Every structure is written in C-alpha cells, then in structure tokens.
Amino acid sequence: MKPSRRHVLALALSAIAACAAAPAAAQGYPSKPITLVVAYPAGGDTDALARLFGEKLSSRVSQPVVVDNKPGASGVIGSSFVARAPADGYTLLLAPSTFSIAQLVLKPGSAGYDVLNGFTPIIETGTLPLVLVASSGAGMKTFKDVAAAAKSGPLSYASPGSGSPMHILGELVNKAAGIDLRHVPYRGVAPAVNDVLGGHVPLTYITLGPVAPYLPAGKMVPLAVADSKRSPLAPNVPTFEELGYKGLQVGAWHGLFGPKGMPADIVKTLNAHFNEILKMPDVVARMETLGAIPLGGSPETLAKTNAADYERLGKVIKDLGIQAD
Template identity: 40%
Template sequence: MIKHLAALAAVLTLSFNAAADTYPSKAITLVVPFPPGGTVNLMGRLIADRMGSLLGQPVVVDNRAGAGGTIGAAYAAKAQADGYTLLMGSMGQAVQPLLYKKLSFNGNKAFTPVATFATVPNVLAISTNTPAKNLSEFVAYAKAHPGGLNMASAGIGSINHLTGEMFESRANIKLTHIPYKGASPATTDLQAGQVNVLFANLPNVLPFAKSGKVRLLGIASDKRAAAIPEVPTFAEGGVKDVVVESWYGIMAPAGTSPAIVKKLQDTILTIAHEKDFVAHLAEQGAYPYPNSAADFAKLMDMEVRRWTGIIQSAKISMD
C-alpha cells in the first residue's frame, strides 16, 4: 500500500512538473475585481505587463467590479484551476469573509496565494476648504464638531473606510461616513470640496496633492514616504497605532498545480526586484513588497486577525 501511494505521488509530481514546463501555452487572464481608476487596477496592469513579457504569453486584465470586489473574486474562484485565470489580490480580499457572511465562494480558502509584489501607504487627504492645515488642527476641529466632517470612501468595508474607522478610534473623533462606488468618484468629490476627508491609497491622490487640489495631513505608516517627505506619519502628528499599508499580489484558484504556482511566484518575485519596475512603482508612490506564496498566506491570516476587532466594533457588515 505504501509503495502504491509513493508511486502515485511520483506520477502526480511528474504530471505537475510537465504541466509547468509547458505553462503558459496561451494567454492568461488576470481578474481585477475593481473598476479602472483605482490603485488595484493600476497595480494589476503594471504587473500584468511585466508578467506577459517574462512568461512569453499575454496577461490580459479583465476588470470585473462590483459588490466590494466579490463579483470578480467569485468569477476567479470558480475558474478552472489551470493557471490561466488569476486574481489580482489586495488587502480588501483578505477581509471579505469578515464583511460578507453569504459569499458565493469559500472566502480566502477558494484561493492559493502566489506572491505579493507591491505596497502603498495610505494617507489622510482633505479638501482645501476643510479648516485644518495639519493633523493636530484636523483632530482638534473634529473633536469640536463631532460628525461635522464628511469622510468619503470607496465603499462600505473598503480599506479606506476601515482605515478611517481605525483612525477615529485611535484619535477619539467621529466622522460622518459617505460611501462611494469606487475610489475614483470619492477622489473627484474630495477635489471639488463636496466631502472633507478621504483616507486614500497614496497613488490615488498624489497627483492632486502635487497640484494643490487636495491637502495631505498624514501618512498611515511607521515612516515617511519618499514621494511626500514633507508629510508626517500619524504617530508624528499625535495619533498612534494607525499603520495601514495596502499590499498587492497575485492569487490562483485553489487546487492549482504547485509547480505552476511556483513558476508564477518566481516570475513575480523576479519582477519585484527589477530596477525598472521598482522605478515605476516609485513614480506612483509605491514600494516593492516581494513575498513568497508561504509568506503571502501568513500575511492574509494576519490581516484577518487585525481587522476582525475593527469590523466588529464598528458593526460593519455587507449582508
């Protein structure tokens, strides 16, 4: 019996390796579960272009947005586990099971983490008509006017919403949440002064901060960002324990051949160390963040543990 199992394992290993040797033999679809205009889409297109070059087959971005990223995730989860349909993963992916109790797929268990490649800091951006020039003035005004400042987000349960909830808790303030259908319309209304506050991925607001259309008061990181060295960390501004850096990686449907996962992982990690790719990330205010499949899985587990308390205390649910 033991010999039979060993022989079967050897056959399966050879089969997996053979599949990886010929992979990919056709175009790969990278499902981005959010609309164009946001950071997830931007990062997806950056990595897809380089993956296509190294793998010798096109990696085609397919935006399948809606329901907080769950529509695209469900599509990818139900795809054949052959390496030809991948999911652009982000921090939002990790917390979906905490927000949706009735997902049409098996949450994070429906995917095999492949590798991460980039991270971006989150920042507190305000409209130019909001009465604050720095973080301490902002907190003081918010405390004096509970609920008087409107906080935009890309939607209920989005990372900018959750970051805002964490900031409110740590700073002991109350903002009025206004969810949008994506980061792009939220940013547009912030520029127009229709809302006061947006906890945003830096790439979403960096061009508008440079042109003076929005004001950046602080960064949710343990260090200042090279792209905006004049902007202090939240801790420097007096609000401690708010460190939220959004990460981006590639995931495959559960059951994908380990050999194919490794080939994809090695490709992504190679890209994350390329000087040209790192330079492209820097232009967007992002940094390389290479993590293997094993470390990516640990990262997902850590995010679930970290956000469970925030989501429960704020009573955030999408059901």
C-alpha cells in the first residue's frame, strides 16, 4: 500500500529528530558518574595514574569518576569487562601496554577481548621508558660489565612477571648480546625491586618510576634505556642503541579506551579534556615521579601504538616462545 503524504512526513520528522538527538545526547555528556576501570590491583602505577586522572576529569565535568580495580589474568578480566560494557562513555579503561600483548602470552582459551577491533581508542596518556638496573652490590656499572659477567658464569634478572614488556625486553637483550641471563619472574613491580635492592637478584628490567628513589644514593645503578633516544627522566643513561645493540626499543605506555562503538562526540569530548589534563603542571610532576612522560594527541595515535605493539611484540613472543606463568 502506498504510504500517505502524512505518513511520509511523519517518518521524515522522526528521522530528523533521531539525528538531532544523537548530538544532543553527546552534548549533555556526562550526566552521571563515570567508571574508570583498572585491570590491575590498587597500588600500582596504572592505578595511581587512574586516580590522578579521575580526580582531574571529575573537576572538569562536574561528575564523580570512580576508579574500579578488576585485576586478574594479566589484565584480561578487567579489559574484557569494559569490552562488554555499553558504549555510552560511562565505562572506560585505563590500560598499560600489556593490554596489547596479554592474550598472546596466556594459555590458549584465556582470550577475552579483541585487541585491535574491540575497543574505542580515546587517548594515549603517556609513555614509560624501560631501563636495565643493577643492584649496588652487583659490582656492575655498565652494560659491558653485565655482558662480561654473564659470559663468565650464571647471572639472572628480575621482571614484574612472565610475558611482561620487561620480560620481552630481557629476552631480546639476551639474543642481541649473545648472553643468557636467567629470567626470575615476580608478581608485580614492588617485589622485583625489593629483591634487587636486597641483593637477591642482581638485575632488573623496569620502568624508571619505581627505582628513581634509589638512584641518587647509588643503591641501584641504571645501565641502559630501551628507547630510540635518551630519556629526559634519566639523561645520563645511554640507550642500548648507543651501546651498539639495534632493535631493542621496547617501551611501556598507558592509554584510555572505551567499549567499541562510542559516539564520536563523546570521544572528542574526553580526548579534549585529557589533552588539557596532561598539560597541568601538577599532573606532569606526578607522572614524572611514576616514570611517565605525558603524551596526549589524537585517538589515532593510541590506535597506531596499540596495533604496532600487537604486531611487533606478538612476533617476538611467538619467535622466542614467551609465555606467562
């Protein structure tokens, strides 16, 4: 049956109203509390950053931002929770770079989210250079000392966990330098740092934040940075590339994601807020104590970083047979 003119007009008005409603809804965002999920226990650097960002975002949008810790399975549990949440901007994920590779190092069947297509990238909040550090009692002042010691007898290094970026870097260094440092995995940053401080393990691959308090007094000695250039947080520490080892650029980062399909206007709003937050002097100072360098930029920057890590480190994980415990 041919629709009446009145019916056609009603449909047209409905379509226009629907189109107008979407931007209006985005403009009214947020109208209730936002949940910021951290897929790791309270007390770590991701949790500290989430609470810092949450406080700043809350004051800007006049709504509470609640940090919700959902640890387990190398972050897969919390990340999967966000992937399944409504894509309305009220459930977000602050993820470290393990987000990109966690499922690649877990046993088959542990996967719970689509790394590349299951989320909406919002902003890369910062980067964290990885550094090789020795205990003061190890007697190693340079990476040359490490290589020599490794070739003369057994030597080990600590990491915050099997399959972590630090573990991956350690195995890449072993291959590049032709040495065989034995991996000692810990359940987190704090116990790894404590055992190196105590002299139980001579070396660790770590971010700068957790070891920064021990460097000025010489309790721990930074030997090399795994970046393309020296870190502004440790300008006197050479890069592996400077020392003659190519391809050892493995960094860490944090990024803000939402569920797949978030409205573009909400993404734009959050991205703008975070770009401003990352310029605040107190935020920059706090991030520095955590070993992080503020980044910011467009959602595309985070998407590219995530995809690059998934591809490059995924190949390393497969080639070297790296697995989580």
